[in-house]
Structures are given as structure tokens and as C-alpha cells.
Amino acid sequence: MADFIATANPGFAPFAMEELRRSFPGIQQSGLAPGETFKVSAGEASEEEWVALLKKKEPIFLRHVFPVGAEEPISDSQEETAAALARFASLVADKLKGKKVAVQVRKSPSSIFPFSSAEGRDAVAPVLRELGAEVTARDADWILSVYAAKRSLYLGLSRPDDNLSDWPGGAVRFRRDEGLVSRAAFKLLEAEKAFNLPLKSFMHALDLGAAPGGWTSVLLERGVKVTAVDPAEMDESLLLHPHLRHLRKNAAEVKFAPGSFDLLVCDMSWDPHHTCRIVSELAPALSAGASGIITLKLMYRKPMQTIQDLLAEYKKHFEIRKVKQLFHNREEVTIWVKRRP
Numbered sequence: 001m002a003d004f005i006a007t008a009n010p011g012f013a014p015f016a017m018e019e020l021r022r023s024f025p026g027i028q029q030s031g032l033a034p035g036e037t038f039k040v041s042a043g044e045a046s047e048e049e050w051v052a053l054l055k056k057k058e059p060i061f062l063r064h065v066f067p068v069g070a071e072e073p074i075s076d077s078q079e080e081t082a083a084a085l086a087r088f089a090s091l092v093a094d095k096l097k098g099k100k101v102a103v104q105v106r107k108s109p110s111s112i113f114p115f116s117s118a119e120g121r122d123a124v125a126p127v128l129r130e131l132g133a134e135v136t137a138r139d140a141d142w143i144l145s146v147y148a149a150k151r152s153l154y155l156g157l158s159r160p161d162d163n164l165s166d167w168p169g170g171a172v173r174f175r176r177d178e179g180l181v182s183r184a185a186f187k188l189l190e191a192e193k194a195f196n197l198p199l200k201s202f203m204h205a206l207d208l209g210a211a212p213g214g215w216t217s218v219l220l221e222r223g224v225k226v227t228a229v230d231p232a233e234m235d236e237s238l239l240l241h242p243h244l245r246h247l248r249k250n251a252a253e254v255k256f257a258p259g260s261f262d263l264l265v266c267d268m269s270w271d272p273h274h275t276c277r278i279v280s281e282l283a284p285a286l287s288a289g290a291s292g293i294i295t296l297k298l299m300y301r302k303p304m305q306t307i308q309d310l311l312a313e314y315k316k317h318f319e320i321r322k323v324k325q326l327f328h329n330r331e332e333v334t335i336w337v338k339r340r341p
């Protein structure tokens with residue numbers, strides 16, 4: 001029976017658990033860090049079977065998983081903890097020789113684990129090198145995951161792709177570039193990676209709810225022409241950009257010729273049903289097969305129901321490609337849709 005450590009955005013673990021319960025009725029789940037991290041016992045399924053099923057029907061609110069290869073009692077002694085990490089590395093030694101291994105260490109706030117993440121990595125790195133592995137931060141062949149909970153230390157070895165994200169706990173970090181127009185830009189950068197959708201492949205984007213211009217600035221940097229719609233002002237660093245047209249209007253009032261855009265992005269802070277109506281009305285302005293990246297604001301008490309209702313509406317004009325709560329999403333999820341031909 002396979003066990004996994006699973007992580008969702010703060011406060012959203014109950015929804016990830018509900019999704020998993022619906023998809024895999026036999027599983028058992030228990031909380032480790034409230035609202036965020038939990039343990040899943042995957043019933044009869046083997047680790048490989050469960051990962052395959054999970055990737056086929058990826059839960060919206062599940063950010064990260066790793067399989068538990070060993071569970072040890074938690075200790076506040078650095079010596080004992082380093083020995084537990086070394087024991088696990090030896091257990092999986094045959095997989096490590098000549099391979100690139102990333103070590104990812106996280107702990108629950110209630111854990112007595114005696115290391116910081118960096119110290120935990122430093123404690124196990126020499127052992128991995130001795131076993132013939134190259135210790136790396138990114139582009140690893142294997143990820144050695146460590147999660148320190150209140151009572152247990154969970155350790156696992158898995159392929160980056162099988163964890164749903166190759167970042168520790170799915171916490172995607174971007175370099176904080178000087179002069180970033182808004183933190184919202186991270187959402188689009190993360191969507192580009194998560195949906196494997198290179199933004200530079202688009203010619204002309206319609207950005208609804210664009211101000212102050214974080215998403216617009218990412219698109220302009222990728223060489224995409226942008227028509228930005230927002231009654232609010234755009235950041236002054238963008239105003240003279242030759243590829244930007246800003247319409248200071250409500251998105252409900254704008255009209256465009258058919259097929260004007262091959263990308264629509266929308267991060268409008270409005271009721272998600274209104275947003276859906278506006279995006280649907282503007283669908284003819286998109287070319288056949290055009291993509292849309294839209295944040296769905298979860299302002300109602302039943303997020304799963306809200307998402308289900310909205311997707312049913314979006315499906316009238318769009319094919320739904322992916323629905324995911326990204327690390328940079330707060331009370332929202334991001335969808336990638338394609339305009340039906």
C-alpha cells in the first residue's frame with residue numbers, strides 16, 4: 001500500500017482532499033499541517049498506479065505530492081536526524097549512482113525537526129555524493145523529499161514529473177526582477193510553465209483587467225502585441241511601449257473585429273460569472289484555436305460548485321484544457337481554454 005505526502009495552497013487542503021476522495025474512493029487521508037499538508041494512503045493501488053491515475057486526472061487543488069519511502073520517528077537531535085537521512089539515502093542507493101539528485105526539505109510549523117531546509121540538505125548531501133550522485137537544485141533525475149511533521153519524518157525518492165511540480169511542496173519561485181510592474185505577473189509566468197504554453201508563440205493578446213500591467217509587461221517582453229482593457233491606469237513604464245494599446249474602458253463595453261486576437265488573458269477582479277459572460281461575449285474576437293488564460297475568483301462559499309458551474313458556461317465557447325490552483329493563486333484558480341473552431 002502506497003502512502004503519499006500531499007500539499008495544497010494554505011486553506012485549500014480540504015478541497016484537494018475532497019477531490020482525491022471523489023476520484024479514489026478507497027483512500028484514507030489525515031492532516032499534517034492544517035489546511036495545507038496531509039498524508040494519503042492510496043488503498044490497494046501501487047505507487048506507480050496511483051501516480052499514473054493522479055497525472056491522468058490531476059486534482060485542481062493538489063499542488064504537490066511525493067511517495068513515502070520511509071517513515072521515522074521525529075527527533076530534535078541533529079545527530080539522530082542526520083543518521084535517519086543517511087539511512088534513507090543508503091536504502092535507495094542503487095538508484096542514485098551517476099544521477100542528478102535534488103534534496104527538498106520541508107517541515108510543518110509544529111515539528112521539532114532540528115534543521116532548517118538548507119541545513120537538512122547540507123546534512124544529506126555528502127552522503128549522496130559518497131553514493132555517486134550529483135547533488136543539484138534544478139533539472140534533477142530524482143528528488144529526495146523530506147517532510148518533517150509533528151510526530152514523523154517522511155522520506156521519499158521520486159521522479160520530478162511524478163511530484164506534479166519539481167519545486168519543494170510545489171512552491172514555485174521566480175527571481176524578483178527589478179522594476180516588476182506587479183506581483184500578479186508571477187501568476188502568468190507560473191501558468192506559462194504549468195500549462196507548457198510558451199507565450200512567445202502568440203502574436204496579439206487581449207488583456208482584460210490589465211492594470212497596473214504585470215501580465216501585459218510579461219506579454220510585451222515575450223514580443224506579443226497587447227490590447228489592454230481596464231478603466232484603471234497602467235504603470236507609466238508601459239505607456240509608451242510601441243506594442244501596447246490601452247483602452248481605459250469597462251471590458252463589458254469593448255468590441256473587436258472577428259479573429260483579432262490569438263490569445264486572451266483575463267485577471268479581472270470581478271464576480272466570476274460576470275467575467276465569464278464578458279469573456280464569452282468576446283469569444284468571436286478570438287481566432288479559432290486561440291488560447292485563453294483566465295483566473296476564476298472563488299468568492300463564493302462552495303469553490304468546487306463555483307468551478308463546476310463556471311466550466312459548464314465556458315464550455316459553450318471554449319474547450320477546457322486545464323484547471324489548476326497555481327502556487328501564486330490566492331482565492332482563485334487559473335484555467336487554460338481554447339476557442340472552439
Ligand SMILES: C[S@@+](CC[C@H](N)C(=O)[O-])C[C@H]1O[C@@H](n2cnc3c(N)ncnc32)[C@H](O)[C@@H]1O
Nearest residue numbers: 182184209211212213214215250251267268269
Ligand atoms: C488583480 S487586478 C489585475 C492585475 C493585472 N493582471 C496585473 O498583472 O497587473 C484586477 C483589475 O481588474 C480591473 N477590472 C475590474 N473589473 C473590470 C471590468 N469590468 N473591466 C475591465 N477591468 C476591470 C480592475 O480595474 C483591476 O485593475
